[in-house]
Amino acid sequence: MATTANRQWCLARRPVGLVKESDFEWREGPVPVPRPGYALVRNHHLSLGPTDRQLLREEDTWLPAQRLGQVVRGVTVGTVVQSKNDSLPEGTQVMGVFGWQDFAVTDCTADFFMKLPDETQVPSTMHLGLFGPVGIAAYFGVIDIARPSAGEVMVVSAAGGATGSLVGQIAKLRGCRVVGITGSDEKCRWITEELGFDAAINYKDGDLVWVQAETTGFHWPDEPNPADPASLRHVVMDVFRIEGDRLVEHWDVIQQIPPFTASGNDMI
Numbered sequence: 001m002a003t004t005a006n007r008q009w010c011l012a013r014r015p016v017g018l019v020k021e022s023d024f025e026w027r028e029g030p031v032p033v034p035r036p037g038y039a040l041v042r043n044h045h046l047s048l049g050p051t052d053r054q055l056l057r058e059e060d061t062w063l064p065a066q067r068l069g070q071v072v073r074g075v076t077v078g079t080v081v082q083s084k085n086d087s088l089p090e091g092t093q094v095m096g097v098f099g100w101q102d103f104a105v106t107d108c109t110a111d112f113f114m115k116l117p118d119e120t121q122v123p124s125t126m127h128l129g130l131f132g133p134v135g136i137a138a139y140f141g142v143i144d145i146a147r148p149s150a151g152e153v154m155v156v157s158a159a160g161g162a163t164g165s166l167v168g169q170i171a172k173l174r175g176c177r178v179v180g181i182t183g184s185d186e187k188c189r190w191i192t193e194e195l196g197f198d199a200a201i202n203y204k205d206g207d208l209v210w211v212q213a214e215t216t217g218f219h220w221p222d223e224p225n226p227a228d229p230a231s232l233r234h235v236v237m238d239v240f241r242i243e244g245d246r247l248v249e250h251w252d253v254i255q256q257i258p259p260f261t262a263s264g265n266d267m268i
């Protein structure tokens with residue numbers, strides 16, 4: 001990592017669909033000098049996930065929308081390398097929305113700022129995963145929102161991802177039968193053989209109607225046509241309990257979801 005320049009990625013334009021490199025602009029500027037009350041943080045790890053796609057939108061999210069030309073927002077962990085703030089001595093490990101850049105200044109008051117425990121207790125990178133938003137979303141998503149009972153079947157989408165892989169493991173601890181959906185055989189093996197999921201489905205191999213039959217014992221009155229929106233409607237309405245659902249990160253594909261109009265019972 002450079003020490004004489006602050007390398008930054010700035011938001012050049014709002015991405016349309018999938019994010020492209022041309023949506024960002026590379027800049028190099030001087031390393032900021034902290035004012036009294038502030039400390040200089042050198043970022044060493046940046047979190048990147050679906051939530052970051054949301055933060056690029058024009059609309060406010062859990063943070064006000066960022067302006068074009070600004071350093072791209074992003075949660076990082078880093079080390080205080082220069083300090084004019086007594087509560088942040090040099091060497092302190094911190095987490096915050098310090099952005100896609102080498103260095104940032106902080107006075108500890110910004111949203112999401114946290115002083116981290118000693119690196120020997122918990123590696124600081126864990127605060128971007130298991131002990132950070134991902135772990136919190138997985139834990140409270142299962143325990144407080146889904147509230148599964150022992151013996152229930154929990155189907156986890158994006159089960160090979162950071163959040164889904166934890167969700168499945170927590171649900172197993174709750175006594176559920178856990179089925180994970182992933183996009184490759186390798187991920188299927190990983191979640192079953194290493195993480196303890198009971199079954200895994202590679203959604204690129206088959207159709208998800210299989211999930212319904214295999215996990216719930218529900219049988220179709222007639223042979224279902226998986227491509228028919230009515231089949232999806234049956235799966236969603238008749239068999240599954242869905243707790244919490246976010247589609248906003250997937251604007252690029254959302255248009256492809258068929259409306260459920262045939263039944264006169266629109267869901268979207």
Ligand SMILES: NC(=O)c1ccc[n+]([C@@H]2O[C@H](COP(=O)([O-])OP(=O)(O)OC[C@H]3O[C@@H](n4cnc5c(N)ncnc54)[C@H](OP(=O)(O)O)[C@@H]3O)[C@@H](O)[C@H]2O)c1
Binds near residue numbers: 158162164
């Ligand atoms: N509310 C919160 O605080 C919070 C916190 C963490 C996460 N979340 C949400 O939980 C969901 C998963 O987040 P995550 O951090 O676990 O993400 P992740 O680790 O990046 O995993 C996402 C998974 O989605 C699948 N996927 C499907 N289509 C994809 C595409 N076009 N590009 C990339 N991956 C694709 C991939 O698995 P396959 O290859 O198997 O399809 C990937 O493993 C997101 O909706 C996120 O916003 C919410």
